[in-house]
Amino acid sequence: MQRRELITLLGGAAAAWPLAARAQQPVIGFLSTTSPGEYTIRLNAFRQGLKEVGYVEGQNVTVEYRWAEGQNKRLPALATELVHRDVTVLVAAGGTPSALAAKAATATLPIVFQVGTDPVVIGLVASLSRPGGNMTGVTTLNVGLGPKWLDLLHRLLPAATDIAVLVNPSSPALAQAFLQPLGPAASTLGLQLHVLEASSDRDIDKAFAALGQLRADAVVISPDTFFSSRAERLGALSVRYTVPTIFEFRPFITSGGLLSYGGSETDNYRLVGNYTGRILKGEKPADLPVQQATKVELIINLKTAKALGITVPLDLIGRADEVIE
Numbered sequence: 001m002q003r004r005e006l007i008t009l010l011g012g013a014a015a016a017w018p019l020a021a022r023a024q025q026p027v028i029g030f031l032s033t034t035s036p037g038e039y040t041i042r043l044n045a046f047r048q049g050l051k052e053v054g055y056v057e058g059q060n061v062t063v064e065y066r067w068a069e070g071q072n073k074r075l076p077a078l079a080t081e082l083v084h085r086d087v088t089v090l091v092a093a094g095g096t097p098s099a100l101a102a103k104a105a106t107a108t109l110p111i112v113f114q115v116g117t118d119p120v121v122i123g124l125v126a127s128l129s130r131p132g133g134n135m136t137g138v139t140t141l142n143v144g145l146g147p148k149w150l151d152l153l154h155r156l157l158p159a160a161t162d163i164a165v166l167v168n169p170s171s172p173a174l175a176q177a178f179l180q181p182l183g184p185a186a187s188t189l190g191l192q193l194h195v196l197e198a199s200s201d202r203d204i205d206k207a208f209a210a211l212g213q214l215r216a217d218a219v220v221i222s223p224d225t226f227f228s229s230r231a232e233r234l235g236a237l238s239v240r241y242t243v244p245t246i247f248e249f250r251p252f253i254t255s256g257g258l259l260s261y262g263g264s265e266t267d268n269y270r271l272v273g274n275y276t277g278r279i280l281k282g283e284k285p286a287d288l289p290v291q292q293a294t295k296v297e298l299i300i301n302l303k304t305a306k307a308l309g310i311t312v313p314l315d316l317i318g319r320a321d322e323v324i325e
Contacts (some may be wrong), residue, residue, distance in 0.1 A: 001098055025062050026062070027063050027087045028091055029064050031078055032225070033094030033096060033226060034069065038229035039093075041266060042182025046091075046270070048285055049269065049273020055277045064087060067247050068098075070199070071170075075097055077100045079101040080105045083106045088110075090109050090281060091104075092111055095115055096115050096116065097225070098171070099113035099137070100122065103124060108134055109134060109189055112136060114268055114269065114272045116136055116248075117144070118177070119290055128289060128290040134314040136275060136286075137290060140292075140293045144181065145223075145239050145248070146178050146185065146220065149220050150189060150220065151254055152261060152316075153218050155251075155313065155316060160217035162215055164211055166197075166207055167195060167250070168226050168290045169197040170274070171224055179222075196210065197225075199226065204233065208237045211243055212241075218243065228265070231255065232254075233250040233255075234256040235252045239259065240316050244304075246260065247259075248263070253299045254324065257304065257308070258305060259298045261296065264293060264297060298319060300316070300323050300324070302317075303325060321325060
C-alpha cells in the first residue's frame with residue numbers, strides 16, 4: 001500500500017470514529033406535557049442529576065425530546081413514537097398524564113417518572129419500596145397537600161367562606177386525586193368550594209374573570225404540570241384580580257402569588273436525572289424504590305399580603321422557609 005493511500009485510509013477512519021461513538025451513545029426519550037421554553041429550570045436540574053452519575057448531554061448521552069405543548073391528548077402518540085425510536089430509557093417528565101401515557105406505550109422499556117400523586121394509587125408501580133416492573137421515579141405527593149393549603153388560607157383569612165379551586169380537566173386522574181380529600185377538609189373548616197376548570201391560557205383567564213361573580217375569597221391552584229409551566233402567569237393574574245392564591249412552587253410567589261407550599265421543583269428533577277443515569281449504567285427500575293421528595297417549602301409573599309390587606313401571623317412567618325418583602 002502506498003504511503004498516500006495509507007494516510008488517506010487512516011484519516012478517513014479517524015473522521016468516522018466520532019460518528020461511530022455518537023451512534024453508540026445511549027439515548028434518553030424525554031416526554032413532557034408542556035413546551036421547552038417552560039421547562040428551563042426543570043431541564044437544568046435534570047441535567048445536573050445526570051451529571052452526578054457521569055452523563056452529559058451531547059457528550060456521552062443523547063436526549064430525544066417530545067413536547068405535547070399543553071395538549072395532553074397528544075401524549076400517547078408521542079410516547080409511542082419515542083418507544084419506536086428505540087430509546088434506552090423513557091423519562092416521563094410531565095407529571096401524571098405523561099407517566100400514564102408512557103406506561104400505556106411500553107411494558108418493557110425502563111421508565112423514570114415524576115408525579116405529584118401516589119404512583120401506587122394510579123397504577124404505575126406495585127409499591128413505593130418495590131416498584132416491581134419497568135417503572136420507577138420520584139413523587140412529591142403535592143396532590144395530598146390540598147387540606148394543608150386550605151388550613152393555611154383559613155389561618156390567613158378566618159372570615160373566608162368561599163374558595164375557588166382551579167383544576168385541569170385534561171388530567172382527570174390528578175384532578176380527582178386532589179379534589180377527593182379537599183371536600184372533607186373544607187367541611188371541617190366551614191368552607192364552600194367552587195371548582196373551576198382550565199386546560200388552556202384562555203381558560204385560565206376566564207376562570208379568574210369568574211371569581212368576582214362567585215364571590216370567591218381565595219383561590220387554590222391544583223398541582224399540575226400545565227399550571228406549573230404557567231406559574232408566573234398565575235401569579236400575575238392573582239395580582240391583577242387582587243385575590244389571595246396558593247400554589248406549589250416558588251415562581252408563582254415571585255410573580256405575585258400569596259403562598260406556596262410544596263416540594264422543591266429543582267430537587268425533584270435532579271433526582272429524576274440521577275435515576276435515569278443509574279438505569280443507563282445498568283440498574284433496573286424494579287430494584288430502585290420510588291423516591292419521595294421530603295423537602296417541603298413554605299414561602300410567603302408579604303408584599304402581596306400587604307396589598308391585599310392581610311396580616312400574616314408572626315408564628316406563620318417564623319415557620320416560613322422564605323419570606324418575600
